[in-house]
Amino acid sequence: MKTLAVFSAVLSVLATAYASSDSKSTLPSTFKPPQVFKNLNLVHVISVEKNYVKENINVLIENIDKEAQDEYYLPFTGDQMSRVGGFEAKDRKDASVGHFKVEAVEFDPESDIQYYRVHLPSPLKPGDRQALGITYYVLKAYKPLPASIAQDEQQFLTYSFSAYAPSVYTTSKQKTEVKFPSSAIPDYTKLPGSGDVQEFPQKQGTKLTYGPFDEKPAGAAEPVEVRFEFTKPVSHVSELERDVEVSHWGGNVAFEERYTLYHRGANLSTLFNRVKWAQQQYYNPVSYALKEMKFPLRVGSADAYFTDVIGNVSTSKFRSNKREALLEIKPRYPLFGGWKYPFTIGWNSDAKHFLRKVSGSSYVLNVPFLEGPKQPEGVEYESVVLRVVLPEGAENVKYQTTIPTSSITEAKVEIHKTFLDTVGRTTLVIKARNLVDDFRDRELIVTYDYSLLASLRKPLIIFITMIGVFVAAWVVGGVELKFSKK
């Protein structure tokens, strides 16, 4: 376990190092965000309904500096930083502005506090206020307690956070709401109340509310922990490799996704018992084991397959009609806490659903960035590698995506050599980290140029090669090999 932790730490360091080229800016290690804002009112919504944590910070900020400011900072611990993803900020009042530019600040990888920086679209004049809506996701957030349970028991998870929202600014008024999947919340940290409330938190159905708190200084923290029932799988995809292969000749777009799936929930206290499992399936099918996954694909998808390292997995169903294309897969075995199941799925789709010719030799490809399973408990992706394989000879590749840019760690154009390639296919590789299935609908738009000559390359090469083979055969056939008896 320890080596694994070290390994993942190294990985995360690597990831941050990579990321520096794109979305992070380097600052001196003594960097401290300037105290130019004040949080007037802050509502921190923590949702633990799914197997990742979605945090929402709605804050009204005021510029207390003498000059106009446009950089708002949000602190995270170093450990959190490697697990936070999907960071987005927007104007609460004006949705038309769209997402603000957000980046991770890199100043000292050793430092325990790291920052995300939000660029306000226009600098805030002194004394002006703005309502910010910040959303981010925390992956690998929970610890099961008890760490190992029997096959038919309920699973409980714990999550630790600060009752005061993390901030580098003074916060006048704030409260923290925690949303749970059910009202079964056996344990939570209790804090002395303030004002007319005796004790925090207040429990309302599936919601706990800490606060409202009065003014807290910058960096104030009050660690609390909640323990709640979560009898659903804690599925975690440590790596998703998604290939999108565009074929102009075949008029086809082929998708293939390779998942490394883990269950991060409670382990089995006794080994797997098939009898119990069979009975449980019959009497009480609710279990924290992962039995099934559903992949709603784009309408028109065809030829879906589900395989793993030792071949086809027969327990899958694919239904494709005019309204939907649903791939339902069952892993070979029910997935319990601590178990692993890597698998591959793939399907084909008509290119006309995704590909459009813009002008002359220029094309636009619009594919979903992520098409993972749609599960009620959600899915989190630690690392996503998306490869868009364009036809041989495609050039001038540009991309645009609605995935939060702070999650994209690397994007490059490579050459991928495969069937009957001479120069290799142009491949756009985009690496992203810490995504969740909330981003399923986000698009990736790739534009590229693909000339007629490039599209004729393959048939020409094959034709010339065949001619060459025939000529060679003819020449060789003409050589007299026998010792003539004459």
Add this chain to the structure above:
Amino acid sequence: MTAATSSSSLDLLASGGRGKSSRTLLRVVILLFIAGAAISSRLFSVIRFESIIHEFDPWFNFRATKYLVSHGFYNFWDWFDDRTWHPLGRVTGGTLYPGLMVTSGVIYHALRALTIPVDIRNICVLLAPAFSGLTAFAAYLLTNEMTTNSSAGLLAAAFMGIAPGYISRSVAGSYDNEAISIFLLVLTFYLWIKALKLGSMLWGAVCALFYGYMVASWGGYAFITCLLPLHAFVLVVMGRYSTRLYVSYCSWYALGTLASMQIPFVGFLPVKTSEHMPALGIFGFLQLMALLDYVRSALPSSRHFQTFLWAAAGGIFSVGLLGLVIATSAGFIAPWGGRFYSLWDTGYAKIHIPIIASVSEHQPTAWPAFFFDLNMLIWLFPAGVYLCFQELADEHVFVVVYAVLGSYFAGVMVRLMLTLTPVVCVSAAIAASQLLNNYLNLKSPKPEDHTVVEGVDVTATKKAKGGLKSTSKPVVGIYSLLSKGIVVASMTIYLLLFVLHCTWVTSNAYSSPSVVLASRMPDGSQHIIDDYREAYQWLRQNTKPDAKIMSWWDYGYQIGGMADRPTLVDNNTWNNTHIATVGKAMSSREEVSYPIMRQHEVDYVLIVFGGLLGYSGDDINKFLWMVRIAEGIWPDEIRERDYFTPRGEYRVDGEASETMKNSLMYKMSYYNYNALFPPGQAQDRVRGARLPEVGPTLNTLDEAFTSENWIIRIYKVKDLDNFDRDHAAAAAFDRGHKKKKGLKKRGPRVLRTE
């Protein structure tokens, strides 16, 4: 499928067609069709299931191929595999026939060089069908050497392509040594005949080359090593010694032996073991013959010399034989191996080497199997051999010798049906084409012929032509359109039925991957029972990478290939003692087995149990072989008799013997099985037995995983007890907690009243 019939009909067109090149074109097209039919008839399993490696041995070959492809040839050559035969390991690179893997590796890299990067698994799956197309071509070449009738070759190719006897070992996914070696076998024979006919050193060398390839691919090369010398010997005895024989045999033997010695697994066997001695002996014998031949040609011939010659030749031959016997008994030459003895005495293996007898494909062939595997070829075969006798040139002697030897071996061992099939196809094709040719080309004799032969026996001339009786009138009998039509039509029907039979056999008997089982749902849709892979995948993903798996040796290769975990024993069966150790652990009481498993660092025990599903190939049915093999090493501790009831029955229900009930295998198979049924209703569907109400208890193992249909059950070996108790005591203590409470309730009843 259509090629078999189209070949004969197209062949008619070919004979009708004029011009050499159009015939060649037709022949090429027909051969391509035959190859296509051969390949496509082997794809049932791919279409029905998926592109998957079948059965047991292919999984090892597949794993080795993957190793070769990823580590390169030299690493493969030096491969020491520490993931099998734990803790001994296996010098895999030196104990396998690398031909198959190298072939796939070469194809893999060649395709990559042609920018067609095909997955290595697909190459392995489709290698056997691809080579079957080549085998059909080799059969065509071989048959063409036997007869001048060009249609015979095409018929032989068609027969070879679809004969079930060969398909049984070459369906897609059956990635075994036989996949390529039948092609090499037939081609080597063809080259041998070619070399012999021409007396050509070049052809002899090419023959040796392919013989070397064959040695590199399959242990069955010994068949060639014995058949060619036998052929040469028969020729010499028939007084057909010639320089052609001398040149071809010597070039084949010298080069071929050198080539075969390059394979580490073969090494010096060609000069050290009895199996190879005939070839060496005939080599020496031929030198002697050559010398005598020379002497005779140098001396004026006399009848005395002739007798001297034969006496000397015979004498030296018998001296050589005597020397061989002495060398063998003195230990210079290894005696015949056990597998070889079992070829002469079918009961030998059962008594002396149970591990050989335990393999189903080493059993003697049942009579129906011949018809099943060869269908109508089996009655055309003697006819073809008879036709060979009629001509009896050197190459026909070969067919005769091969036919006799092949038939014998095929009768002794099911597996060797494979080596018989080529000669059956060749001679059946000769017979069929002779028949068709005669009847299709038979012209009514002209009247003037009649006048000439009138008075003489008319039937005699016709007999020479057709080999069939006819009447005295020329245009009736076999000359009439009716008789021609009947014979040709019935032959066509037979050929069509043959195609039907082959397709049926292939589809029903030989196309199951056996890793995956197919069944039907109530609504008729196909349901795949995939328990093997479910369990193997579980092992692969959820146990530590070096967890040692103990299972019966049948599953060793599959565990290595699919679960990627070290095993104790596998299908290589090179170490009988190690297998017996596993057998002992399986068949002993827990107290005996546990130390064995600890000593071998076993983490998991995997068994196959078919009781729930009615899957008969499970471990309880194989159990007696484990007992027998273990008994061979520990006769004092394991006795087969103890596993039977006093009345001599092999039972698993309440009547089973105590030894049986206490054996680890029994306990593992039925552990917790009762819980699946209402009390007292537990049933074993394979053996049709009702199990005792109280199931067995396991103290030293924990159930770790059971697959969906219970076919695979995996147990984890418990670690030593924390309190240093033995496991029985610890388990009893754990159970005792619950029992005590129960006892308290009934407390007053156990009070003793005295």
